[in-house]
Amino acid sequence: MSKTIFIVEDDLFLQGLEATKLKKEGFEIQTAASGKDVTKVIELKPKIDIILLDLMLPDMDGFEILKMIRKEASYLNTPVIVFSNLSEEKDIEKAKSLGINEFMIKSNFNLDELATKVKEMIGQ
Amino acid sequence: MEKDAEIKSLQEKNEKLIKLMSVRADIVSISAHQIRTSLSAIKWIVKMFIDGDLGKLDTEQENLMKKAYEDNDRAISIVSELLLANKTEDIVEKKYEFTEVDIIELIDDSIFDFSGEAHAREVEIIFLKPNRKFGYVLADKEKLRIVFQNLLENAIKYSNAHGKIFIALKEKNDFTEVSIKDAGVGISKEGKDRIFEKFFRDTEAQKKEAVGSGIGLYTSKKIVEGHNGKIWFESNEDEGTTFYFRIPNFKSKE
Numbered sequence: 001m002s003k004t005i006f007i008v009e010d011d012l013f014l015q016g017l018e019a020t021k022l023k024k025e026g027f028e029i030q031t032a033a034s035g036k037d038v039t040k041v042i043e044l045k046p047k048i049d050i051i052l053l054d055l056m057l058p059d060m061d062g063f064e065i066l067k068m069i070r071k072e073a074s075y076l077n078t079p080v081i082v083f084s085n086l087s088e089e090k091d092i093e094k095a096k097s098l099g100i101n102e103f104m105i106k107s108n109f110n111l112d113e114l115a116t117k118v119k120e121m122i123g124q
Numbered sequence: 125m126e127k128d129a130e131i132k133s134l135q136e137k138n139e140k141l142i143k144l145m146s147v148r149a150d151i152v153s154i155s156a157h158q159i160r161t162s163l164s165a166i167k168w169i170v171k172m173f174i175d176g177d178l179g180k181l182d183t184e185q186e187n188l189m190k191k192a193y194e195d196n197d198r199a200i201s202i203v204s205e206l207l208l209a210n211k212t213e214d215i216v217e218k219k220y221e222f223t224e225v226d227i228i229e230l231i232d233d234s235i236f237d238f239s240g241e242a243h244a245r246e247v248e249i250i251f252l253k254p255n256r257k258f259g260y261v262l263a264d265k266e267k268l269r270i271v272f273q274n275l276l277e278n279a280i281k282y283s284n285a286h287g288k289i290f291i292a293l294k295e296k297n298d299f300t301e302v303s304i305k306d307a308g309v310g311i312s313k314e315g316k317d318r319i320f321e322k323f324f325r326d327t328e329a330q331k332k333e334a335v336g337s338g339i340g341l342y343t344s345k346k347i348v349e350g351h352n353g354k355i356w357f358e359s360n361e362d363e364g365t366t367f368y369f370r371i372p373n374f375k376s377k378e
Contacts, residue, residue, distance in 0.1 A: 011161060017168050056157065085160035087207065088153060089269075092237055104240050107160040107200045110171045113244060 003049040003122050004028040008038060008065060009083075010057045014106075018052065018083075021111040026124055035060035035068065042072050049122045051075075052114075053100075055084040055091060063094055079121050083114070145214060152210045156203050163200050170196060205337045212270055212343050220264045220350060224374040227259035227268075227300055231291060234272050238280060246285040249276070252292040259293055259300045261371040267347045268371065271355075274340040275304045275367045281333050282365070283308040299353065299370040307364040308332070316359065320345045328361060344369070 005022055009015040010033045019029045030046055032038040034057055051069065055062035062082065069075050081102045082095050095103050101121065104114070170193045172178055174186065181189065235249050242249050261268075279289045283306045294301040311319055315326030323338040330336070348355040348369045359365035 011165075014161070014165060014168075017165075017172075085157045085164060086153075087204075089211070089266075096233070096236065102240065103237070105160070106164040107167060107203070108241065108244065111168050112171070112175075117243075 002026055002028045003124060004030060004047050005118060006030045006032070006041070006048045006051045008032045008051065008057070008062065009054045010034060017111065018114065021115060022118065025115045025119070027118070034058050035065050038065050038068065042069055042075065045072065045074060048075060048078055050118060051078055051080045052083050052118075053080055055082060055086050063098060066098055066100070081117065081121070149210065149214060152207065156207050159203050160200065163196055163203070166196050167193065167200070209337045209339055212339065215266055215270055216343055216346060220267065222262050222264055225261050225263040225265045225268060227261050227293070227302065227371070228253065228257070230265065230269055230272060231302070234269065234276055235291075237273065238276055242280050245280055245283070247280050247283045248288045250288055250290050252290060254293055254295070258295045260374045261300050262374045263351055263371055267350070271344040271347050271369060272302070274344045278340060279304050279306040279308065282306065282329060296370070299372050301368060301370040303366055303368045305364065305366040310361040310363050310365055311357070311359040312361055319357070
């Protein structure tokens with residue numbers, strides 16, 4: 001059975017590129033572009049094997065979204081990659097304190113490299 | 125009375141400056157984020173063209189796309205350098221706040237921060253962690269982190285693919301010594317006397333990485349010396365460089 005990636009990204013163009021690439025690599029995809037969207041998705045409790053999390057979203061930041069997701073027992077230990085163009089020390093520190101597995105600066109990676117990292121973390 | 129008024133005026137100007145610095149830092153951070161978002165989109169789209177995801181390219185088109193990809197990556201590097209220079213300037217100018225700092229924890233954190241970049245460049249970071257705990261130093265943690273991150277980032281940037289970086293600690297009576305060894309491009313003979321100068325970039329570094337601010341080592345030296353420490357290096361062209369720095373140990377009042 002394919003693994004599922006939950007892409008939380010407000011830029012719909014970038015979200016689309018990420019989703020297209022990762023689908024091609026054989027993953028199932030769930031997407032959300034805001035905290036509100038995330039709430040709607042997790043209410044349905046879909047299987048999620050990894051979360052790809054942007055930090056700047058229109059209604060709340062990625063950290064608040066992650067806390068919200070973690071309140072749901074089935075996602076308590078779901079691995080998380082922060083995939084953002086923010087790179088402030090305070091953001092990286094906060095990410096570590098929330099137990100995030102990887103902090104990737106979007107502009108430093110192409111989509112092949114993103115797919116490789118996801119496969120390393122959860123297989124296929 | 126006059127002196128009091130002068131002091132008050134200076135305090136007000138200082139507070140205004142601090143607020144302005146904070147506003148400037150926010151503007152830089154937000155602008156960088158927005159620029160990076162656009163550059164990410166360009167990077168991914170151009171890569172799709174190069175990979176043939178949008179149809180086969182002829183040779184000329186492929187070469188042009190590869191050039192566009194390289195130049196876009198260069199722009200991304202410049203944004204990162206600007207952000208780093210901006211952050212470094214702010215931190216270095218702040219007053220030193222000395223506390224007991226666990227240098228092993230700081231090294232572990234920095235390795236985590238750079239693991240993505242090291243992986244992307246196919247460089248392995250090996251921390252030769254000591255068997256027992258030592259390395260509690262008297263330091264300004266934020267500033268010391270900058271020193272270590274500058275040295276680690278340089279080791280990664282100037283290493284060749286599949287290179288290894290070794291980080292080690294030595295305990296001495298009054299200080300802890302850290303070394304970061306790479307097997308990269310090394311520093312030229314001519315560069316060795318100038319490597320800690322502000323804005324200086326060695327020719328070997330420029331050949332390997334076109335973009336760089338040239339303030340990393342200058343800043344690191346300033347910070348280490350602000351800790352009553354010492355920073356030095358050993359290097360040979362094409363063989364690599366080892367940077368060393370030592371920081372006074374924390375001595376608890378008994």
